[in-house]
Amino acid sequence: xxxxxxxxxxxxxxxxxxxxxxxxxxxxxxxxxxxxxxxxxxxxxxxxxxxxxxxxxxxxxxxxxxxxxxxxxxxxxxxxxxxxxxxxxxxxxxxxxxxxxxxxxxxxxxxxxxxxxxxxxxxxxxxxxxxxxxxxxxxxxxxxxxxxxxxxxxxxxxxxxxxxxxxxxxxxxxxxxxxxxxxxxxxxxxxxxxxxxxxxxxxxxxxxxxxxxxxxxxxxxxxxxxxxxxxxx
Amino acid sequence: xxxxxxxxxxxxxxxxxxxxxxxxxxxxxxxxxxxxxxxxxxxxxxxxxxxxxxxxxxxxxxxxxxxxxxxxxxxxxxxxxxxxxxxxxxxxxxxxxxxxxxxxxxxxxxxxxxxxxxxxxxxxxxxxxxxxxxxxxxxxxxxxxxxxxxxxxxxxxxxxxxxxxxxxxxxxxxxxxxxxxxxxxxxxxxxxxxxxxxxxxxxxxxxxxxxxxxxxxxxxxxxxxxxxxxxxxxxxxxxxxxxxxxxxxxxxxxxxxxxxxxxxxxxxxxxxxxxxxxxxxxxxxxxxxxxxxxxxxxxxxxxxxx
Amino acid sequence: xxxxxxxxxxxxxxxxxxxxxxxxxxxxxxxxxxxxxxxxxxxxxxxxxxxxxxxxxxxxxxxxxxxxxxxxxxxxxxxxxxxxxxxxxxxxxxxxxxxxxxxxxxxxxxxxxxxxxxxxxxxxxxxxxxxxxxxxxxxxxxxxxxxxxxxxxxxxxxxxxxxxxxxxxxxxxxxxxxxxxxxxxxxxxxxxxxxxxxxxxxxxxxxxxxxxxxxxxxxxxxxxxxxxxxxxxxxxxxxx
Numbered sequence: 001x002x003x004x005x006x007x008x009x010x011x012x013x014x015x016x017x018x019x020x021x022x023x024x025x026x027x028x029x030x031x032x033x034x035x036x037x038x039x040x041x042x043x044x045x046x047x048x049x050x051x052x053x054x055x056x057x058x059x060x061x062x063x064x065x066x067x068x069x070x071x072x073x074x075x076x077x078x079x080x081x082x083x084x085x086x087x088x089x090x091x092x093x094x095x096x097x098x099x100x101x102x103x104x105x106x107x108x109x110x111x112x113x114x115x116x117x118x119x120x121x122x123x124x125x126x127x128x129x130x131x132x133x134x135x136x137x138x139x140x141x142x143x144x145x146x147x148x149x150x151x152x153x154x155x156x157x158x159x160x161x162x163x164x165x166x167x168x169x170x171x172x173x174x175x176x177x178x179x180x181x182x183x184x185x186x187x188x189x190x191x192x193x194x195x196x197x198x199x200x201x202x203x204x205x206x207x208x209x210x211x212x213x214x215x216x217x218x219x220x221x222x223x224x225x226x227x228x229x230x231x232x233x
Numbered sequence: 234x235x236x237x238x239x240x241x242x243x244x245x246x247x248x249x250x251x252x253x254x255x256x257x258x259x260x261x262x263x264x265x266x267x268x269x270x271x272x273x274x275x276x277x278x279x280x281x282x283x284x285x286x287x288x289x290x291x292x293x294x295x296x297x298x299x300x301x302x303x304x305x306x307x308x309x310x311x312x313x314x315x316x317x318x319x320x321x322x323x324x325x326x327x328x329x330x331x332x333x334x335x336x337x338x339x340x341x342x343x344x345x346x347x348x349x350x351x352x353x354x355x356x357x358x359x360x361x362x363x364x365x366x367x368x369x370x371x372x373x374x375x376x377x378x379x380x381x382x383x384x385x386x387x388x389x390x391x392x393x394x395x396x397x398x399x400x401x402x403x404x405x406x407x408x409x410x411x412x413x414x415x416x417x418x419x420x421x422x423x424x425x426x427x428x429x430x431x432x433x434x435x436x437x438x439x440x441x442x443x444x445x446x447x448x449x450x451x452x453x454x455x456x457x458x459x460x461x462x463x464x465x466x467x468x469x470x471x472x473x474x475x476x477x478x479x480x481x482x483x484x485x486x487x488x489x490x491x492x493x494x495x496x497x498x499x500x501x502x503x504x505x506x507x508x509x510x511x512x513x514x515x516x517x518x519x520x521x522x523x524x525x526x527x528x529x530x531x532x533x534x535x536x537x538x539x
Numbered sequence: 540x541x542x543x544x545x546x547x548x549x550x551x552x553x554x555x556x557x558x559x560x561x562x563x564x565x566x567x568x569x570x571x572x573x574x575x576x577x578x579x580x581x582x583x584x585x586x587x588x589x590x591x592x593x594x595x596x597x598x599x600x601x602x603x604x605x606x607x608x609x610x611x612x613x614x615x616x617x618x619x620x621x622x623x624x625x626x627x628x629x630x631x632x633x634x635x636x637x638x639x640x641x642x643x644x645x646x647x648x649x650x651x652x653x654x655x656x657x658x659x660x661x662x663x664x665x666x667x668x669x670x671x672x673x674x675x676x677x678x679x680x681x682x683x684x685x686x687x688x689x690x691x692x693x694x695x696x697x698x699x700x701x702x703x704x705x706x707x708x709x710x711x712x713x714x715x716x717x718x719x720x721x722x723x724x725x726x727x728x729x730x731x732x733x734x735x736x737x738x739x740x741x742x743x744x745x746x747x748x749x750x751x752x753x754x755x756x757x758x759x760x761x762x763x764x765x766x767x768x769x770x771x772x773x774x775x776x777x778x779x
Binding site for chain 2: 086091094097178183
């Protein structure tokens, strides 16, 4: 393997600003960030509610969620595929082989992570805050905004974990997106394609760009939470 | 006072409220999420109204060989320039590509396994199978040539030798057109795979490119379509061992999915693509696609019985 | 608009609380009139903290009842509580006070004004923007009191507020508490520190093993307690 070729391929991709390549990067970010955003909108309140609620079967739900964090992306992809296929229950929506389908599959992958980690974070925080919050009249659902806000740094890490899982996976988006050039081709499916075409330097070059992007996003988030933590204690 | 005591605050009302809200929050958030997901893409929600909103497109399920060889990258822009129809290609093995058509997830299938294609039409999933082009298969192998078949022309004899010597052989094993062709060739060679199959015969269940990568890594023989081989960049130690046998012929066909089975398919635009492919412009575009001066596919839409 | 009728006196009637199959407090009855600083005194495990939590509404009695002169539940209940270990939100000093006021439903402009006054009153103005959890132990407890004070309670519960503090900080908190009483706020606090009880209390409730053994003006209690347990406690013997 010629490592010079890999780096020059990666370099050419970045410097060349090839519109097709930029479209792939743009789509990857759009799909993954949207999926993480949706998973956050659903998962943060749901995870917090799960942390505070007491009901029969709660432990089973928690165990299931923790297990779902390891859901194989291919399985998530297959589930969404079967739902969205024209012959499936949601077929009439015509969403298979679209970015929306990829977002749905990734939401399915990210959601368990967000819910499970939010549950853990909020439950720990509630243990610490409970007396005070109940004293000032914040109980149950009314306590959730405070807990989510004060857990924001830990929760940001949970969202980053979700982002990492979604941006790195290829199994689900390949199945439900179809790797259509210029429409549903993401960084990871492009890497798969270039690998199968035998263009390994280009595949690894794309891989380097993906790693660099992930690194940049994590660095920004880490820096922000560090600065934030200094002010919030 | 022990800390355990403070946990005993069984206010039943609070808990039921929390539980109800847990459900409500989850449900409403899920709806919000779905709504958001819908708005993030500019695709029309229902395929039955193709040109009404957004891009006019059809979905074509095709094979890995047409994708990996780069043919579509060459011909689809020409079709779009002429008709304004965007062609979205999902590339899979032939078997899987036909299944995608069977489920109604594609408007057109473009594959290479005549028997499977005719079955698809006979079942009523496709309208009419039309021949488009051909190329040929080549038997690829390591330069060391452990089976001693390099440069021969008789594919049947070559396969017999590979089986006898137990030289490593990579099979697609994915019900693709190339896989079907490979199985047919073993039959022609009189090798009973079920009996002879051993550690030397490796089914990987992946696409053409992946099979070539694997063969390269293991120093194995592999049957490939010439188009993918020519455009394949990671050849390493691999080279053509056997080529030129008439039995290595590889015919591609195209079929529009039957709207009687799947009313939502875009029959007009799909048929337009089929007609263009088998018409003079499409045929010329296919013939014009070359890599390093080599033509990859040979149009033959007008050839009877292809 | 606000109903200014007092929530006091607080009437605690034959209250018991069960936990882990045991009666953790039992048969507690007393009246808490407006004014003064009442100390709940007793050894560790006597049920002091539990009694405060029952009164504040954090726990529901298993038996008996806790009655206010008028409604004192819900958002604006006009009694507040400060805990043994200060519970500081992961926010600035100022945001901690604002949060409690918002929870009590105090509107924006008034919220900011009351927060400013509270920080000033307790000498925390210069710390307003700092992270609350980075304050010293004494400052944190001061903030906890300021936060409770901003809610304008008639009655303030404090659960061993100085047990985790050094003597200097303890001194400071005690002075603050005397100031609150002078302001007219009724204080009910628990302590196991005899000296603190002597310094601050106008009235003493002596708890032992979950039962209320003495309820007397501080002067009387310290002059000659009626029960042998209280006498032993005052003599510095380890009782259980």
